[in-house]
Amino acid sequence: MWCGKNDRGEYHHGDLRQALIDYALSRVRADGAEAFSMREAARAAGVSSGAAYRHFSEKDGLLVAVAQGGFQILAKKAAQASAGTSGAERLRALGNAYITFASDDPNLFRLMFSQMCMGAAKAAGPQELTVPSALSQLRDALAEVTGTDSAEVDESLLAVAWSTAHGAASLICDGVWTKDDTRAQAALDEVCRMALSKPIKK
């Protein structure tokens, strides 16, 4: 950023890009990705609407940036929740973090996993790079439980664990299940049981 850094009535904003992302994030969390406009974000930053398009060539670009932030938040929460735990407890903690994130921030969760964001992420690199950290945390936890190496985790097991957590998260965040529906916990329990019953490879 080689341009001016003043932010009081000056012609240049200083860090408009980040200001737009911050505002968009808060609006997405509060009311969803469709609820705010580029003009509104620009207005909030005290800038004309055209200026916003200097930083994001389209609204979707801003939303992708917000979604990326969302994945970082998710990864961080998962890491915090599972810190100091191990075995099945660690598995549960991760699943719970995923579900809690979705139910606390449904609009953000929806945006992150929207077709558009996943498409944009895919276009920008190898597939699993999108959900990278949270997913690798899950893989590691499963490796520990089944006593194997992370690289050799049973892919079927990973698939059920992921899809179960994602399914429960989605059902809650779309309002099919309620926020503290016991079914979400029950589903996670079953997955833990399944992981524990897997033959332990050396």
Add this chain to the structure above:
Amino acid sequence: MWCGKNDRGEYHHGDLRQALIDYALSRVRADGAEAFSMREAARAAGVSSGAAYRHFSEKDGLLVAVAQGGFQILAKKAAQASAGTSGAERLRALGNAYITFASDDPNLFRLMFSQMCMGAAKAAGPQELTVPSALSQLRDALAEVTGTDSAEVDESLLAVAWSTAHGAASLICDGVWTKDDTRAQAALDEVCRMALSKPIKK
């Protein structure tokens, strides 16, 4: 419908409501719920935009009607896929039907499970009435596999089965997994195994 039934240049359309739904369904399937406008649907029906609002007080109303049609299609496909099967095979067929539906018609699937549609459905009746048929088909299949009564199916088992199928469907329809990712099948397999290993109650 007590009004005129002509549809060639006459002042009244005949069945505008259904025409709007039909058009909206095809547009949703093709390009998603956000891709078309009320005006466009009216135009396609050869009618002014205001006329459309006579039948649906807002665009969301039309979309809810489309989503309801979607649930009927899903239930029908699930029934067809599982017809003539039994036991674990029946379970798999249902799971596959759910996933196939989502991957064949991602935009419709997304609409059906959108916050808005689920909210609208909830406001209109008891909760599980939204996904009624497909869900009760799953419950029945689990009852058969675990040798119990439909009313007494293990809720945990139902929860994993549903969330796994829904999770895989969501991941595919949002482009995280590809259409024929082996992980979806693997996840279903694990669920079948789990159901089969449940103690058979008399």
Add this chain to the structure above:
DNA sequence: CTCTCTATGTAAGCACTGGTTACTTTACGC
């Protein structure tokens, strides 16, 4: 210490949207 180059911002405008309002046309039941 100018002078230019480029990132950044502005203002105005286009085509369109969801949704409303006042008014017309039509068909049925009495």
Add this chain to the structure above:
DNA sequence: GCGTAAAGTAACCAGTGCTTACATAGAGAG
């Protein structure tokens, strides 16, 4: 036949995404 209410029209409002032509200012070269 005729009033009533459903069904349709045209015109409008505020707001949107995005573009284009123009203004401003900061940094680095001369």
